Amino acid sequence: EESPWVVLKFGGTSVSSAANWRNIAGIVRARLAQDLRPLIVHSALSGITDRLEAILATALTGAPTALLDEIEQRHATLAAELGIALPQAVARRVAELRQTVAGLALVGEVSDRMRARVLASGELMATELGAAYLRACGLAVEWIDARTALRAEERTGRHEKASMLSVTCDFAPDANLRERLAALPGIALTQGFIASDQAGETVLLGRGGSDTSGAYFAAKLAARRLEIWTDVPGMFSADPRSIPGARLLTALHYDEAQEIASNGAKVLHPRCILPLRQYAIPLHVHATQTPDLAGTVITASAGESAAQVKAICVKKNITLV
Numbered sequence: 001e002e003s004p005w006v007v008l009k010f011g012g013t014s015v016s017s018a019a020n021w022r023n024i025a026g027i028v029r030a031r032l033a034q035d036l037r038p039l040i041v042h043s044a045l046s047g048i049t050d051r052l053e054a055i056l057a058t059a060l061t062g063a064p065t066a067l068l069d070e071i072e073q074r075h076a077t078l079a080a081e082l083g084i085a086l087p088q089a090v091a092r093r094v095a096e097l098r099q100t101v102a103g104l105a106l107v108g109e110v111s112d113r114m115r116a117r118v119l120a121s122g123e124l125m126a127t128e129l130g131a132a133y134l135r136a137c138g139l140a141v142e143w144i145d146a147r148t149a150l151r152a153e154e155r156t157g158r159h160e161k162a163s164m165l166s167v168t169c170d171f172a173p174d175a176n177l178r179e180r181l182a183a184l185p186g187i188a189l190t191q192g193f194i195a196s197d198q199a200g201e202t203v204l205l206g207r208g209g210s211d212t213s214g215a216y217f218a219a220k221l222a223a224r225r226l227e228i229w230t231d232v233p234g235m236f237s238a239d240p241r242s243i244p245g246a247r248l249l250t251a252l253h254y255d256e257a258q259e260i261a262s263n264g265a266k267v268l269h270p271r272c273i274l275p276l277r278q279y280a281i282p283l284h285v286h287a288t289q290t291p292d293l294a295g296t297v298i299t300a301s302a303g304e305s306a307a308q309v310k311a312i313c314v315k316k317n318i319t320l321v
């Protein structure tokens with residue numbers, strides 16, 4: 001029997017405009033109409049994680065008040081565009097962030113633990129706003145803290161830095177999580193990018209890691225598929241933003257998608273393929289702006305041709321020369 005779970009991952013640009021949020025609500029409704037159970041995983045608003053990095057860079061030398069105000073303003077502006085009041089939960093997260101940042105100046109150092117907490121706040125704020133908007137659309141949405149579901153694998157010694165800022169997580173089928181989400185009266189919505197470690201501390205999956213959060217959730221739920229919704233209508237033979245002749249790749253094998261991701265194409269985080277391949281979960285890549293386009297389907301059946309992926313490496317080499 002096919003799994004009812006479908007994980008929908010939306011990236012930063014996808015969650016940064018009212019037009020995209022209207023499409024997101026439509027995508028969720030369409031899944032519900034097919035009797036599927038969607039889990040929504042999304043990123044911080046575009047540019048917010050970079051702003052948080054900038055805050056960390058200046059937290060010890062000057063009060064980054066302007067950056068903090070800007071972050072709050074971005075969320076308030078989007079709330080206004082969405083036609084809702086800025087949720088109290090967002091205001092609380094912003095206040096918490098201000099306190100954390102003030103604390104850094106007092107302590108006089110930015111530990112990895114604090115860095116992870118500050119960077120995690122982008123996803124925490126954005127998902128409070130996203131949940132509030134979808135509720136205003138009449139969808140029953142339950143905000144879930146991803147740190148209660150994704151647990152970092154333990155690493156020691158010289159990998160300790162990576163143990164907080166670029167973790168890998170356990171992704172074995174998780175009956176507890178499935179039951180927990182199945183018992184919810186509404187649609188679960190959670191954060192990409194963040195997890196917790198053995199001590200319950202906030203840890204990160206590395207920049208761009210929300211794709212991998214989506215893959216972990218899909219594997220844990222034994223989902224029917226993972227849908228990655230981004231700002232380009234699929235995976236291309238090269239970055240469509242820098243190479244206008246790049247071709248859309250409509251069907252790829254996991255190996256081919258992995259090769260593209262490993263070569264630094266930002267469209268997929270390099271760690272997101274492994275959990276999907278291991279449990280034979282298809283990955284669909286679409287653009288949130290144009291939800292009706294077919295996009296790219298990534299599975300274990302052969303892709304269109306290995307030559308397509310080789311074409312990327314040739315182009316890469318030319319660029320390098």
Ligand code: ADP
Nearest residue numbers: 011012013230231235236238239241265266267
């Ligand atoms: P998101 O915020 O949705 O995670 P990203 O910015 O991380 O989106 O990734 C999407 C971007 O990846 C696209 O805007 C595109 O410029 C870039 N990209 C690089 N290589 C490729 C490729 N081969 N196919 C598609 N997009 C690519």
Ligand code: ASP
Nearest residue numbers: 043049193207208209210
């Ligand atoms: N917000 C995080 C980043 O900008 C994670 C992600 O978007 O995947 O890196």
Ligand code: MG
Nearest residue numbers: 011208266267
């Ligand atoms: Mg990304």
